[in-house]
Amino acid sequence: MAVPQILLNSFKNFAEYPTNLVFELEPTEELKSYRARLTHSTQPSRKLVHFLDLHCSSNSPQIDLGEAAITGDSDLKLWLETGIESSLPRPRPAQQINSSKGQIQQGQASKNETRLSVAAQLVFNAQQAPLAESATPVDVVYKRDPKCRFIFLHAANSRSPLRISLTMLTKIFTHHQVMAAFVEFISVFVFQGSPRGQRFSGFKARTQLSHPDATSSSGLGRSGLYYHMCYNFRSAARSMNDIWTIRQTVFYHQFDIKExxxxxxxxxxxxxxxxxxxxxxxxxxxxxxQDVGSCFASTLRIHTLHSQLCTKGWLEYIEYLENELDRVENELAPLMSGQGASYVGSERRHTREITLYDLQKVQYVERKSYEALMTLEANIKIISSLRGFYANILETNISLGHLYTQTDGRDFSQNLSNTKSETESFETRFKRVFHLAGDQRSVVIKQLEFQSSNKLEISSRKMENLSYSTFALGVLAQREAVAVRIITIVSLIYLPCSVVSSLFSTDIVKFQTGTIGIYKTSFSSLALQRWLQVTLPLTLLTVVLGFFGYRYEKLRQEKEIQSQVEKLKNPPKNDETEDGDSFSGI
Incomplete structure (x- = not known):
């Protein structure tokens, strides 16, 4: 059989990925958890998966390209099994690459394309023939894997699910027996409000080099001797609203060392x-x-191309953070040197002062620079892991000696070293920004504490003055209360008799002695009118004079209170000369 039955069973049960993998070392419970993650990283609508297959022909110096933009499950099944994009293909010339000019040219279809066209015609005839439905099902004859296949999964943005359905994703991963650990890498593509999943990074690799495993299939062109890995790199990019974000790209690679x-x-x-x-x-x-060694060397060049993402956008990002930090420092420098808000005595001369918003701006630069440091450090570790993986398998597996040439290995190692060095230079600059932002944050915090202490001191002075004023006012009030009480008591005693005496001394009521010695009383209304005409104006004048007297006394008391406060605040020093002499004597 072209395809082993165990592999066909895995293809049939693609919906159970990754528990349906033929060779997987992960525990079953772990595989089931991966399955749950896939549900959140896919979406049933807006499906679009790009394929790029590279085929080589021995009688042609050019590469035949097979490209497809798959949008449905049926088209995906047909592409994986036959390499045809649609069940009703449109004849078109194959795209070719001119190695000398570096341009894609149109040419005659290769023998491989001709065979695919025949297969497509058979599929079309099967769909049109009325007897096809009653025909006995036959085993699917799968197309051999291309020399190199690229599958591009993408999303609307780094915080959205991938534009692929769960069925399509599990079918692709099952067909190529993708390691289950790759699910952990693509699970960051989910709906999320914050980039928490974007902080994930890692490198995982597995090898099957000693003997073929159950995935070996002559029909698919798989020897069962292979290695595969998954890793991710993160780069910096500016969004449309001028916000810098850290974006990641995840990769899965599989290489058959025999085919x-x-x-x-x-x-x-x-x-x-x-x-x-x-x-x-x-x-x-x-x-x-042209041979396995050349294919292996081409994979090293693709890895080198991927590693360039480690340096993409970081130069612009570090310059942005440096400019932000310089701008904040320039804003705060006058305030730090005393040209901003300053305090003289108990008064503030300027309204601008350092606020919590200034602290937040400094903390923003510090937080972003630290996040970039962690990201660059992760990229460096992945580069080292990638280089170490290839160095290890080529040194420990003698059978892989035909894959390795000193030139290819030296170029690969040197390219990764250059990328690592450039990444480390960015890391150094981010460390500088991080430390400068931390120092600036400490200065801002101390300045805020200084401003708070000044405000607290001014408030305490005001409260002290208020307490002194209250005390002095209480003393004066106590004195006046005693005087008023005495006057009130005296007035209450003498008021009735003085009023009666005043009234009886007028001509309003007069007591006279008659000729025969009999007393008689006379009353004069005219006298009462004259008394009122004189008394009322005098009363009004008395009230006015009393009002002005009250105002004068109030001002006098305020001055006295102020003097009392000054005396309380600055008590006289007794025996100052003697104290000074005694100090000198000591």
């Missing part, structure tokens, strides 16, 4: 990876795939 076939799966928040690979493929020819 020389390679598989690449990438996932990103856009299609930048497709454009990058399309540009790189233009520079390839059949010499890059």
């Amino acid at each position: 020389g076939t390679a598989l690449w799966i990438s996932a990103k928040g856009n299609l930048d990876m497709k454009a990058m690979i399309d540009e790189a493929v233009k520079r390839m020819d059949t010499n890059d795939f």
Whole structure:
């Protein structure tokens, strides 16, 4: 059988991925948890998966390209089994690459394309023939894996699910027996409000080099001797609203060390990876795939291309943070030197002062620089892991000696070293910004504490003055209360008799002695009128004079209170000379 039954059973049960994998070392419970993550990283609508297959022909120096933009489950099934994009294909010439000019040319279809066209016609006839439904089902004859296949998964942005359905994703991963650990990498593409999942990074690799496993299939062109890995790199990019974010790209790679076939799966928040690979493929020819060693060398070049993401956008990002920090420092420098808000005595001369908003701006630069430091450190570790993986398998597996040439290995190692050095230079600059922002934050915090202490001191002075004023006012009030009480008592005693005496001394009521010695009383209304005409104006004048007297006394008391406060605040020093002499004597 072209395809082993165990592999066919895995294909049939693709919906159970990753528990349906033929060879997987992860525990079953762990595999089930991966399955739950896939549900959140996919979406049933807006499906679009790009394929780029590279085929080589022995009688042609050019590479045959097979490209497809798959939007449905049926088209995906047909592409994986036959390499045909649609069940009703439109005849078109194959795209070819001119290795000398580096341009894609149109040419005659290769024998491989001709065979695919025949297969497509058979599918079309099967769909049209009325007896096809009653025909006995036959085993599916799968197309051999291309020499190199690129699968591009993408999302609307880095915080959205991938534009692929769960069925399509599990079918692709099952067909290529993608390691379950890759689910952990693509699970960051989910609906989320904050970039928490974007902080994930790692490198995982597995090898099957000693003996073929159950995935070996002559029909698919798989020897069962392979290694596969998954990793991610993160870069900095500016969004449309001028906000800098850290975005990641995840990769899966599988290489058959006997057949020389390679598989690449990438996932990103856009299609930048497709454009990058399309540009790189233009520079390839059949010499890059003429034998297993050439295929292996081409995979190293793709890894080098991926590693360039470690340095993408970081220069602009560090310059942005440096400019932000300089701008904040320039704003706060006058305030730090005393040209901003200052305090003289108990009064403030300027309204501008350092606020919590200034502290937040400094903390923003510090937080972003620290986040960038952690990201760059993770990228450096992944580069080291990638280089160490290839160095290890080539040193410990003698059977892989035919894959390795000193030139390829030296170039690969040197390219990764250059990328690592450039990344470390960015890391150094981010460390500088991080420490400067931390120092600036400490200064701002101390300035805020100083302003708070000044405000507290002014408030305490005001409260002290208020307490002194209250005390002095209480003393004066006590004195006046005693005087008023005495006057009130005296007035109450003498008021009745003085009023009666005053009234009886007038001509209003007069007591006279008659001729025969009998007293008689007389009353004069005219006298009463004259008395009122004189008394009322005098009463009004008395009230006015009393009012002005009250105002004068109030001002006098305020001055007295102020003097009392000054005496309380600055008590006289007794025996100052003697104290000074005694101090000198000591």
